[in-house]
Amino acid sequence: MTECERQQHAHLDALLQAYHEALAVHKFDGVLVFSGQPARHFGDDQHATFTAYGHFVHLTGQAHLAHSWVMVRLGEPSTLYLHSPADIWHLPAYLPEEPWVERFRVEPRKTHEPPALPPGRFAVLGEISDGMAQVMGAEANPSGLVAALNELRVRKSAYEVSCLRNANHQAMAGHLSAREAFDAGGAEFDIQLAYLGGVRQRESELPYPNIVGLNAHGGVLHYQHYDTVAPEKRRSLLLDAGVRYRGYCADITRTWPGHDSVAEFTPLIDGVTSLQHDLIAQLAPGVSYVDLHRRMHEGLAALLVEQRLVNASIESVLESGLTQAFCPHGLGHLLGAQVHDVAGLVDATGQRRPPPAEHPALRLTRELEVGMVVTVEPGLYIIPMLLETHRHRPEVNWDRVDQLADHGGIRIEDNVLVTAAGPDNLTPQEP
Known part of the structure; x- marks a missing residue:
């Protein structure tokens, strides 16, 4: 056996x-x-x-x-x-x-x-x-x-963790194939086909419809199309794509700069990636995921100031609500037999724990426990609909923001097991 x-x-x-x-x-x-x-x-x-x-x-x-x-x-x-x-x-x-x-x-x-x-x-x-x-x-x-x-389903067995780890390894092979197609100048449809070939699964077998967003499409949080014609300029690719292995789901997102991205875009990707690594390092039993979500916004405020998208203090950026316009979704969710696995908004006794009023999209409000597998997926997006309500703010460097509009957005997402000894990242890191 x-x-x-x-x-x-x-x-x-x-x-x-x-x-x-x-x-x-x-x-x-x-x-x-x-x-x-x-x-x-x-x-x-x-x-x-x-x-x-x-x-x-x-x-x-x-x-x-x-x-x-x-x-x-x-x-x-x-x-x-x-x-x-x-x-x-x-x-x-x-x-x-x-x-x-x-x-x-x-x-x-x-x-x-x-x-x-x-x-x-x-x-x-x-x-x-x-x-x-x-x-x-x-x-x-x-x-x-x-x-x-x-x-x-909240705390995973050793078998479930093995399935999730295998799903992540398979999904990362697809991400690398998709990146090759992007670097070769492929359209969204070509990138999707490359991903499917890399994971050896058909679309109907995947745990969710892949998000393959080139350029401004990366700023549409659940972008649902695959353009068959490549854009003239390759600014960026946001790929949110998973796999099922024995019923268990991987949910990985990567963002890459394109041949035609502006110089300011890569430091933002690096900043979101560094923030994500910092947040993963804080995963431990007893930690409130709501608190981690708030720390994500603190990190995003610092990044906006550091990269001169906003000329203000970190504290004033947080108070203004600007970080929610740049990242309207939650930090992550439980993962297992469903991508957005059950029981994320209740406590262990079944009592409802809704997200904070100021962060309604957060899907996980529990304290972390050994055996939980969660996604950690900070993002930073240029979404005109959300930013338009802040156009009156002089502290925002609008010229710099608008220059990034056709780059869409950034999301970096890994799948992580909570253990007593620290976080165990199930997602292979790119070579």
Whole structure:
């Protein structure tokens, strides 16, 4: 048995035991977890890209099995109801040769209908209506049980960390291939194709649609297109691109200057990278992620002053709200079977912990704990819509800011494990 196989067995031992404990606490005899089903395009027989429900992925590592179910029962072996009908149009679903399969009683099924439930009190989780749950004789997505299962995903097992580390190594290979395509003068579409070739995954298998932003497109936080024609000037590339490995996600962002970038752009990339390294070094159990987010803004204020984008004190820049115009998103989020993993805005008891009013986009408000994997992704952008409200401020060096507008923005993002001995960066650094 390989080390990975041993880790996976240990992971499932602990996970299924924790499921049984949660069921007992919430007085359920069992839970049926639905993988979900792809949405059909209106008036067509084609379906949208599908990703399975997070708790189904957590149990199986299978992110693309549709119409399938996992039943976990107190005192009984767990069952995977695998939807795999005979089909001349599509290849039937099949399972990988991995140790987790041995831990489930696998029951192939041809129907879309949910499996019959035995007597007892059952919960059913996933995209299930209350009406369907009632027909099944179960309770749909009971909040207490869902919160308890969400919490099981917050601290990663050794197996999950290995999967996340592998996903990061695979994703970085794609980033390096994409950078080569950028340096060769490729369009966004060419860069995306190079990335897919580097990671050996098709677009529908990725954990999220890659962001491939050349020039000003790098300032659109979730830029969603791939231009097929390269711009005349290559100012910059912002690439936010990930991979799935056994269901677990990598989420990496890099920004590179282009052949035609202005001299002021590279020092800004270096400054954001240095800030990111400083923030990663501060990751430790007990540290408030909200405090880290605020330290990001302190670092951004210092960078704006140092690079003469703003002629003012660091304190006045922070008070003015300028850093939020240059970086409107949060410092990062939990990462796992979902890119924006669950339970980031609650504490360990399930009590809601919303982001501060002045930082509404922050996705993680918890204190850090051993076993958490988080992204750390400070950014600095030229977003005209946000900066326009500050045009009256004479302390901003608008000539310098406007010179950077067609460079879009900068984001540097790594995936980091919190340990008692310090941060463990799962993202390989570029050679």
